[in-house]
Amino acid sequence: MEPINQLIQRNRHWAQRVKRDNPTLFEELARGQAPDYIWIGCADSRDPPNVIADLGPGEIFVHRNVANLAVPGDLNCMSAIYFAVVVLKVPHVVVCGHYRCGGVEAVVEDQPLGVVDRWLHPLSQLYDAHRLKLDRIEDIHEREDRLCELNVIHQVRNVCSMPAVRDAWTHGRKPAVHGLMYRLDDGLLHDLNISVNATEQVEDTIRAAIDRVLGDDANGS
Ligand code: CO
Numbered sequence: 001m002e003p004i005n006q007l008i009q010r011n012r013h014w015a016q017r018v019k020r021d022n023p024t025l026f027e028e029l030a031r032g033q034a035p036d037y038i039w040i041g042c043a044d045s046r047d048p049p050n051v052i053a054d055l056g057p058g059e060i061f062v063h064r065n066v067a068n069l070a071v072p073g074d075l076n077c078m079s080a081i082y083f084a085v086v087v088l089k090v091p092h093v094v095v096c097g098h099y100r101c102g103g104v105e106a107v108v109e110d111q112p113l114g115v116v117d118r119w120l121h122p123l124s125q126l127y128d129a130h131r132l133k134l135d136r137i138e139d140i141h142e143r144e145d146r147l148c149e150l151n152v153i154h155q156v157r158n159v160c161s162m163p164a165v166r167d168a169w170t171h172g173r174k175p176a177v178h179g180l181m182y183r184l185d186d187g188l189l190h191d192l193n194i195s196v197n198a199t200e201q202v203e204d205t206i207r208a209a210i211d212r213v214l215g216d217d218a219n220g221s
Contacts, residue, residue, distance in 0.1 A: 029058045033088065035058060035061045037094055038063065038081060039053075039060050039064075040080075040095045040159070041064045041095075042064060042101055044101065047182045049064075049096070052189065053189070061084045063080035063081070066103045066116060067123055067151065068096060068097050068152065070162075071158060072158055072161060082162075082164040086167075092175065092176050095178070095179050095180070096189070097148050099145050099148055104151060107147070108134075109140070123151060130150060150213055153206055154206075156178070157202060160177055165177065169198055177196050
């Protein structure tokens with residue numbers, strides 16, 4: 001069978017199964033959505049948010065791109081966050097990165113990826129900013145893992161600076177912004193413990209998280 005027909009056939013089976021398990025779900029979803037989360041994740045085929053967080057249709061609003069970037073000025077990402085936070089009033093914004101991210105590997109290993117190099121420029125800048133410490137890590141996978149984490153921390157800071165989030169915080173709504181990491185080799189999500197829901201929490205939380213990743217924690221924890 002043609003791959004595209006396989007997709008359609010799998011969809012028919014899925015829709016039948018969903019309808020059998022929850023006969024009114026499609027009618028409810030056709031009336032509107034009220035997800036609890038917006039997820040900013042990597043486009044990688046191995047970390048589909050609905051699947052790894054075990055959520056059904058209507059439960060998570062999703063924006064994905066190469067290397068889970070949330071760059072201020074990216075109209076696509078800013079629109080998704082605006083729609084979720086301002087229109088749908090989602091209470092949780094999740095930035096999720098994953099280890100072994102091809103975007104991060106391309107930056108650290110200096111692999112040319114055509115037009116993607118331009119997209120990954122903010123990630124290159126982030127690598128440069130922490131290069132002295134990162135390049136001291138001999139194992140390249142470990143170095144890349146740390147940049148994967150720094151990237152999520154940095155994108156959480158970016159999300160917190162976006163007008164949709166800042167305005168919500170200023171006007172008394174408290175959408176929380178979270179940073180998670182996903183491991184491909186065991187299918188588990190890990191909390192980077194950088195959840196914030198107020199402007200004054202952001203810089204201290206981000207700075208402490210960067211110190212934890214780069215091993216600068218004064219308490220040694
Ligand atoms: Co990736």
